[in-house]
Amino acid sequence: xxxxxxxxxxxxxxxxxxxxxxxxxxxxxxxxxxxxxxxxxxxxxxxxxxxxxxxxxxxxxxxxxxxxxxxxxxxxxxxxxxxxxxxxxxxxxxxxxxxxxxxxxxxxxxxxxxxxxxxxxxxxxxxxxxxxxxxxxxxxxxxxxxxxxxxxxxxxxxxxxxxxxxxxxxxxxxxxxxxxxxxxxxxxxxxxxxxxxxxxxxxxxxxxxxxxxxxxxxxxxxxxxxxxxxxxxxxxxxxxxxxxxxxxxxxxxxxxxxxxxxxxxxxxxxxxxxxxxxxxxxxxxxxxxxxxxxxxxxxxxxxxxxxxxxxxxxxxxxxxxxxxxxxxxxxxxxxxxxxxxxxxxxxxxxxxxxxxxxxxxxxxxxxxxxxxxxxxxxxxxxxxxx
Numbered sequence: 001x002x003x004x005x006x007x008x009x010x011x012x013x014x015x016x017x018x019x020x021x022x023x024x025x026x027x028x029x030x031x032x033x034x035x036x037x038x039x040x041x042x043x044x045x046x047x048x049x050x051x052x053x054x055x056x057x058x059x060x061x062x063x064x065x066x067x068x069x070x071x072x073x074x075x076x077x078x079x080x081x082x083x084x085x086x087x088x089x090x091x092x093x094x095x096x097x098x099x100x101x102x103x104x105x106x107x108x109x110x111x112x113x114x115x116x117x118x119x120x121x122x123x124x125x126x127x128x129x130x131x132x133x134x135x136x137x138x139x140x141x142x143x144x145x146x147x148x149x150x151x152x153x154x155x156x157x158x159x160x161x162x163x164x165x166x167x168x169x170x171x172x173x174x175x176x177x178x179x180x181x182x183x184x185x186x187x188x189x190x191x192x193x194x195x196x197x198x199x200x201x202x203x204x205x206x207x208x209x210x211x212x213x214x215x216x217x218x219x220x221x222x223x224x225x226x227x228x229x230x231x232x233x234x235x236x237x238x239x240x241x242x243x244x245x246x247x248x249x250x251x252x253x254x255x256x257x258x259x260x261x262x263x264x265x266x267x268x269x270x271x272x273x274x275x276x277x278x279x280x281x282x283x284x285x286x287x288x289x290x291x292x293x294x295x296x297x298x299x300x301x302x303x304x305x306x307x308x309x310x311x312x313x314x315x316x317x318x319x320x321x322x323x324x325x326x327x328x329x330x331x332x333x334x335x336x337x338x339x340x341x342x343x344x345x346x347x348x349x350x351x352x353x354x355x356x357x358x359x360x361x362x363x364x365x366x367x368x369x370x371x372x373x374x375x376x377x378x379x380x381x382x383x384x385x386x
Contacts (some may be wrong), residue, residue: 003042006035020349056238120203121310123270124210124297128335128372135341138170140372160321168233170368172341173221177204183350183357194359201346201363211312213369214270214329214337224370226336227271227326227379231371238375241383245278245317247290251304253330257378269307270329274315276307308333314382321382328380335376 014033016023097328121145132138147161174286181197186295209223216223225231238255242249258264279302282290299308316327353360372378 003039003046006039006042008098008207010035021367024249025112025248049244050314083318104287115375118298119212120196120206121308121312123308123310123333124206126268126308126333127213128301128334130337130339131341132339132341133343135339138166138368139368140337141169142166142168142373144374166233166374168224168231168337168338168370168372170337170370171220171222171365173216173223175205175208175365175367176222177195177201177208177363179361180353180358181361183359197308198348200347201361202344205344205363205365209338209365209367209369210280210310212309213338214312216369218370223338223368226329226371226377233371233376234379235375239381242316242383243281243383244384245275247284249378250279250291250305251342253328253378253380257330264332266332267305267330268333269302269309270310270311270313272311272315272327273309275313275317275327276302276309278317279313290345316380317381323384326379326381329377330380331377335371335373336369338367338369341368 008077009247013028016028130138142165145162145168146163147159149161150159154159176202179200180196181194212223212225213229214225216225216228216230218224218228219230224231226234229236239255240253242252253269254267255263257267275294276295279291279295280289284290284291291302299306301307313329314321314327343364344363346361349360350363351360352358352359
């Protein structure tokens with residue numbers, strides 16, 4: 001048995017072990033040990049042969065006493081002589097060999113796969129995550145507000161000042177991602193395409209969840225996004241409308257958010273990359289930048305205010321964005337809760353389309369989400385131009 005045959009048989013055994021069909025594990029174990037022993041013997045034999053060849057080459061090199069070097073002139077003379085011979089052969093209608101390498105060029109294949117741009121907003125990694133493996137739904141209570149004490153006359157009833165509560169309901173939603181590749185793609189190429197397919201399943205699921213944190217409708221089998229009416233903790237009357245990004249925009253957002261007694265300092269601005277560009281390009285009459293934008297990939301700061309880019313936001317600065325569409329959200333990211341009802345499970349199967357040699361990959365995760373604090377985010381929407 002050759003080394004190639006041994007490696008091929010090992011690959012077949014691996015496929016049997018990864019499959020769902022029943023196999024004789026004891027017999028496969030014995031066979032693998034025998035294959036390992038044969039492989040070691042073949043590799044040892046090949047190594048010894050190589051060492052013997054190296055010794056022979058060394059002895060031949062020591063025995064050689066004279067080595068001839070062609071000068072540039074000699075090379076040109078040889079090329080000219082060869083050219084004359086080919087020309088004479090053509091005149092005599094004889095065949096001429098020009099070398100196969102000039103007809104069929106060698107094709108080489110890279111062993112790595114170059115990545116693309118980031119397609120997942122880091123928003124998914126920075127909101128509040130609550131593992132509830134095996135659950136179906138979750139209800140998070142929150143404070144709507146506290147009462148206010150008042151003066152009371154002698155013998156009169158005390159002033160009612162009860163706190164009021166609300167509840168954010170989070171239900172289970174199923175998010176899946178599916179991909180196929182061929183058995184040739186898994187076994188033959190030098191680059192690890194199969195690993196990229198498996199990795200892509202996770203990326204696709206994270207990409208969807210990161211967008212749904214903002215735009216999920218809250219319907220059956222959907223997350224409740226910050227921009228959704230299903231985010232009942234947010235009073236739509238607090239939404240801020242702007243028609244364009246100006247020198248006052250950031251201040252309007254900061255001081256429009258929160259209660260009457262504080263200016264929040266732990267809030268993050270979620271926006272589209274086009275609006276970030278609009279902040280960065282804004283200039284005063286004398287050409288100075290209005291805002292200092294520091295970018296660090298998907299996040300950064302605008303005049304010290306943290307931001308995260310998410311393409312689910314409609315850019316206020318984009319003419320295609322219509323009146324009423326949400327473009328930004330501002331608030332502490334812990335005010336949104338992403339509940340994970342199951343771990344991300346990625347499975348592989350060779351049963352489907354077995355005849356065609358297709359390998360199926362499927363990822364499944366059960367999750368939910370909602371805003372869990374009263375007016376936890378200030379939502380900024382496109383307003384008509386005045």
